[in-house]
Amino acid sequence: MMRWQSGTRRRPVDQVNSLGVYLHIPFCDAKCPYCAFYSLSGIADEYIDAYIEALTRESRHRRALLPAGMRLTSIYMGGGTPSLLSVRQLERLCAMVCDVFRPAGDTEWSVECNPGSIDREKLAVLKASGVNRVSLGAQSLDDDILRILGRRHRVAAVLRAVEDIQAADITNWNMDLIACVPGVGERRWRKVLQQAIALQPAHLSVYALTLDEGRCLPVVTTRRTPATLDDARQLRMLRLTHDRLHAHGYRRYEISNYALHDRRCRHHLDCWSGMDYLGLGAGAVSRVGALRRQNVPDVEAYLAALRRNGDAPHADEWLTLQIRAAERLVFGLRLIEGVAIDFLQRDYALSAGPCDWPQSTLRELQQQGMIWRKGRRIGLTLRGFELADAVALELWP
Numbered sequence: 001m002m003r004w005q006s007g008t009r010r011r012p013v014d015q016v017n018s019l020g021v022y023l024h025i026p027f028c029d030a031k032c033p034y035c036a037f038y039s040l041s042g043i044a045d046e047y048i049d050a051y052i053e054a055l056t057r058e059s060r061h062r063r064a065l066l067p068a069g070m071r072l073t074s075i076y077m078g079g080g081t082p083s084l085l086s087v088r089q090l091e092r093l094c095a096m097v098c099d100v101f102r103p104a105g106d107t108e109w110s111v112e113c114n115p116g117s118i119d120r121e122k123l124a125v126l127k128a129s130g131v132n133r134v135s136l137g138a139q140s141l142d143d144d145i146l147r148i149l150g151r152r153h154r155v156a157a158v159l160r161a162v163e164d165i166q167a168a169d170i171t172n173w174n175m176d177l178i179a180c181v182p183g184v185g186e187r188r189w190r191k192v193l194q195q196a197i198a199l200q201p202a203h204l205s206v207y208a209l210t211l212d213e214g215r216c217l218p219v220v221t222t223r224r225t226p227a228t229l230d231d232a233r234q235l236r237m238l239r240l241t242h243d244r245l246h247a248h249g250y251r252r253y254e255i256s257n258y259a260l261h262d263r264r265c266r267h268h269l270d271c272w273s274g275m276d277y278l279g280l281g282a283g284a285v286s287r288v289g290a291l292r293r294q295n296v297p298d299v300e301a302y303l304a305a306l307r308r309n310g311d312a313p314h315a316d317e318w319l320t321l322q323i324r325a326a327e328r329l330v331f332g333l334r335l336i337e338g339v340a341i342d343f344l345q346r347d348y349a350l351s352a353g354p355c356d357w358p359q360s361t362l363r364e365l366q367q368q369g370m371i372w373r374k375g376r377r378i379g380l381t382l383r384g385f386e387l388a389d390a391v392a393l394e395l396w397p
């Protein structure tokens, strides 16, 4: 019998045979000045308990709509700060994930942790539950830079967290770093990279600092530092990052992500490759087939709705073939291996009839040295990676 997604008669989900799951934990110790993610700070324990209860309801509800034999490729618990949860809350959350989604031995299960809120006891709970990857939000290994970023933790807490991760025998771990921080020169950044490499994380995510409109680092106002680095300095910093990491065996596989011994993050890879993913929790986004669902980023509304009817308040959007093809192209281009473009003509022609887009734009980008082409595969050159946002804009229909 064919089943349908909740609230609609438009799409069967029986053909979904593999999927990644994302669980959003929207609580933080304090709000960082540059952060645009949905999260709340200063939250009481009972409130988090109620959120886990609601997340359990939503997980059961949405899992029931998917085929029983569906293969789970990855689980990602992000935030927010999942490691802010107490030992008891983490136990409860992980037990729920095991019960509802039944991860197999080869399912990648990642949890984001922040220095200062992760410890050996929590890591032991995660490991015993089946978590096999930890992502540590270090952001820097320099106390001054952490202060500039408005982070509460210091380098000593990062080093303690790394020791705890190693003691828990979680070998597949990532360290997040923020590059291009205003007021931080190349020598200082080189030192941060060197210290990170010395800790030997299996994976490094290095993001250039971006500030959405209305956000500002405290140092910018007090020391009259420019809000962000100019483009030329950003490029120099990111080139330096690439060269240093490459020299130490970290292979770039996506614009901001590097892995040692090919320990790439399956969850991210699947998202960039256009695989289906289910997002659970307040503010989480899902895309299953042509349906994109955005849960409303409002914990109060989430708790109230889940208490009432077992489904999260959300907005649905049916994606046209053209949008899906463009998304697959733009996300696929984030990967170093590029993307096979057979689907472009097929999907785009289906939705809009014969047309030269985006082939003509791709040809232009190739002439400008932004894109390489090998048979039916295209990808960004090093220059293209550096200007990836501009390339994405060119390719958006």
Ligand code: SF4
Pocket: 027, 028, 029, 030, 031, 032, 035, 036, 037, 039, 079, 080, 081, 114, 137
């Ligand atoms: S800890 Fe992470 S998610 Fe929370 S406010 Fe800071 S940057 Fe945002």
